[in-house]
Amino acid sequence: MSKEYGMIMLKPDGVKIGLLDILLNKAKEERLDLVNIRKFQLTQQQVMDNFTTNINMDEYAKYMSSGKISVLLFYGENAGHKLRLIKFNLRQKYRCNSNDMENLIHNSDPGTEYRKQFNLFFNDLSILKFSSYADMYVHGDSNDDNNFLLLEHLENNSSLSWVGLVFNNFTYVRSVKLFELQYRRLNVLLGFYKSFSCFNRLVGLIGYLPASHKKFPEEFNDLEDYTIDGFISYINELGGVVILDYLQSEHMDLNFIFQMKHKGLTGVHLFDSRRSLEEVEEIEDIVENEVGLRFSGGSSGGVLPGELSIGKYEFETIYKKLVDCSYHRVDK
Incomplete structure (x- = not known):
């Protein structure tokens, strides 16, 4: 869909x-x-x-x-x-x-504003049934069965077309492959999270992989010892994109975003229930108009999966290449 x-x-x-x-x-x-x-x-x-x-x-x-x-x-x-x-x-x-x-x-606007205003005007309706296009930050679980049940729930109870399921490592992705074998409407992109100390702040990055990626956990590298540059390079090698995780507004200054862009950042997790509408507008102006990056968003554990989502237009500005490409790994 x-x-x-x-x-x-x-x-x-x-x-x-x-x-x-x-x-x-x-x-x-x-x-x-x-x-x-x-x-x-x-x-x-x-x-x-x-x-x-x-x-x-x-x-x-x-x-x-x-x-x-x-x-x-x-x-x-x-x-x-x-x-x-x-x-x-x-x-x-x-x-x-x-x-x-x-x-x-x-x-x-999709994301934070849509959720807030939908709940004001249509509070008798479930936002899951009337969502935008993609929730790109759903937390994966360490239990494969729980991941499968979560995806099944979103398949049956939301209007989402895409979900970004984010894990801390590559161990728990089998449930996604099993889900994709049985269902067809809801599509899943795998994301992998790692945090780094960088530019005097703790920075979280999410690397999303192409939808065509068919690898199982044992075929991925261990992310444990990667530096921030190594992580970005590895995700890019896999044909993916790298998104900056939520940071408080005071840490989202212009110089920092420029430095992250030079490291290979693709976009910023902007639409988040922890941000006010004023913060969203302020950061959006820096990210898009001044730095030239794109923005993403999702439930991120702050609200229930599927309750905060981005539109198809926003989705395709970042993730289209992950959906369209047929990935072939280039071995060094």
Whole structure:
């Protein structure tokens, strides 16, 4: 399955000028199916707790609570990204942008924002059933049976297309291979975690391997004695990508991210339940706009597996080569 859920909202001024039919027609043109639509009157505190803005938050909360809003949940191929483009196009048509207080429409970005706002507007529904495309940080267990049961649960109870199952070593991957022999809808990428002391901080890295990788544990190298450079090099040799694990915001400075990029880092685990919306925006600006890296996200043990996920667009910016490539190891 390659479809996902996405959420978009008409703000008070968007409702007032009657944008709903126009929005529905735009979504239909993009082959997105309307799943649910609800109307709300937000309180200022709800706005403060569940939204972020580059405008004065007090003024923004007054504006967002000044009238009814309409929240729409859609389903379709690349739904999150398509809704983002619809938002940009409608704002352009009506000559407003993200710097304007009244800018008609908002779409929930994947990851942290989608989870927070889904739980606000659709708290009677299970986010597992209405998730984005991929939870790329599900903790693997030291027991193969538990891993199998977890994957089976996500297969049967979530709308995810991909899961990144992360282990501390290569020992516990047989359950994934057994799962793949029996199921077809949910796809799995293997990730391997290792921490290092680097640049005066403790740094965790996750190396994700290609989906076509058919190796069993005894065929992998032992990661125990690898330095940070050796770990990155080995994951790259296996055809994988390396993601920086969660770090507190004060350690995510521009110079550090640049240094990690030079070591061979592919992206950053950004969308995490421990981050506020303000932190996500701040780090996203550094990672993508200033350094030129990509970002990932997932439940990471902070919430239940599948409750925090990224969209297909975000998934493919980092992991597409792991899905598409047919890996052949190059022996030294």
